Amino acid sequence: MTATIIDGKAFAARVREQVGEHVSRLKADHGITPGLAVVLVGADPASEVYVRSKGKMTVEVGMKSLEHRLEADTEEADLLALIAQLNADPAIHGILVQLPLPKHLNEDLVINAIDPAKDVDGFHISNVGLLGTGQKSMVPCTPLGCLMMLREHHGSLSGMDAVIIGRSNIVGKPMAQLLLNDSCTVTIAHSRTKDLAEVVRRADIVVAAVGRPEMVPGDWIKPGATIIDVGINRLDAPEKGEGKTRLVGDVDFASCVDVAGAITPVPGGVGPMTIACLLANTVTACCRANGLAEPEGLTA
Numbered sequence: 001m002t003a004t005i006i007d008g009k010a011f012a013a014r015v016r017e018q019v020g021e022h023v024s025r026l027k028a029d030h031g032i033t034p035g036l037a038v039v040l041v042g043a044d045p046a047s048e049v050y051v052r053s054k055g056k057m058t059v060e061v062g063m064k065s066l067e068h069r070l071e072a073d074t075e076e077a078d079l080l081a082l083i084a085q086l087n088a089d090p091a092i093h094g095i096l097v098q099l100p101l102p103k104h105l106n107e108d109l110v111i112n113a114i115d116p117a118k119d120v121d122g123f124h125i126s127n128v129g130l131l132g133t134g135q136k137s138m139v140p141c142t143p144l145g146c147l148m149m150l151r152e153h154h155g156s157l158s159g160m161d162a163v164i165i166g167r168s169n170i171v172g173k174p175m176a177q178l179l180l181n182d183s184c185t186v187t188i189a190h191s192r193t194k195d196l197a198e199v200v201r202r203a204d205i206v207v208a209a210v211g212r213p214e215m216v217p218g219d220w221i222k223p224g225a226t227i228i229d230v231g232i233n234r235l236d237a238p239e240k241g242e243g244k245t246r247l248v249g250d251v252d253f254a255s256c257v258d259v260a261g262a263i264t265p266v267p268g269g270v271g272p273m274t275i276a277c278l279l280a281n282t283v284t285a286c287c288r289a290n291g292l293a294e295p296e297g298l299t300a
């Protein structure tokens with residue numbers, strides 16, 4: 001069997017198109033332009049790349065993008081003051097503080113200072129609680145993107161066995177909650193899980209979010225299972241030339257593709273969906289703030 005490749009890049013382009021259409025309607029019918037503010041503290045090179053591409057895509061779908069770049073030694077009180085200002089600004093519907101923050105800043109404190117209604121990353125403790133109790137919330141972008149791809153591929157997920165490898169607050173735990181809300185039987189595996197191979201073998205859906213290159217081999221996969229590979233790992237690739245690198249996931253694509261029913265590639269799978277879902281969350285937040293109908297299919 002050769003798995004269907006779930007094309008996250010194409011799917012993300014469709015999501016962005018849908019967001020763009022909704023933004024056009026908000027402008028034409030209500031004179032509202034959704035606004036996303038991204039706050040970057042310090043100059044972490046990976047974060048710089050993310051922030052640039054988030055800004056570019058925000059503008060491409062017709063929304064307003066504001067970037068706030070603060071020095072690495074910014075004091076917590078100053079960052080909190082900026083967040084308070086953005087919370088109070090009616091032209092801003094989404095606020096994202098790029099993580100990780102420099103060590104002297106308390107990430108939990110900073111994230112929980114964001115107005116939950118503008119928390120487009122879905123990391124605020126109120127949104128975590130709302131998601132955990134099956135209520136309307138802002139949903140973390142990466143797991144939301146994974147859920148959209150799974151729903152698109154399977155239709156209903158009801159009754160499926162899902163195994164998530166990784167228990168982070170950003171991916172593993174919210175992913176589990178979303179799949180539980182869609183009536184999957186959910187197992188969260190992690191670094192202390194005994195006999196991970198056996199646990200993964202019973203899964204109809206495997207979501208790998210670990211950060212260890214190609215750790216899931218094909219012989220852990222139940223034939224026909226769907227694999228969502230969240231991992232992004234950069235490896236040296238001397239075969240491409242000196243100093244070159246390549247990206248791989250947490251799943252050994254070469255051996256899994258022959259066993260799985262469907263699989264997301266790395267790159268081109270989950271990654272592009274994450275930014276598309278950030279844009280989707282911003283337009284959703286804007287609609288909620290204005291008491292307008294939310295776009296269909298862009299939330300959990």
Ligand code: NAD
Binds near residue numbers: 167192
């Ligand atoms: P994290 O480091 O916060 O969590 C990793 C999890 O993996 C932990 O819960 C840990 O228990 C588990 N783990 C570690 N070693 C393990 C092992 N040997 N067996 C089983 N479980 C093990 O990571 P994260 O933030 O959840 O990210 C995970 C991966 O996903 C990373 O590669 C990250 O770059 C990637 N990621 C991608 C996107 C995207 O947009 N595609 C977004 C977020 C994270």
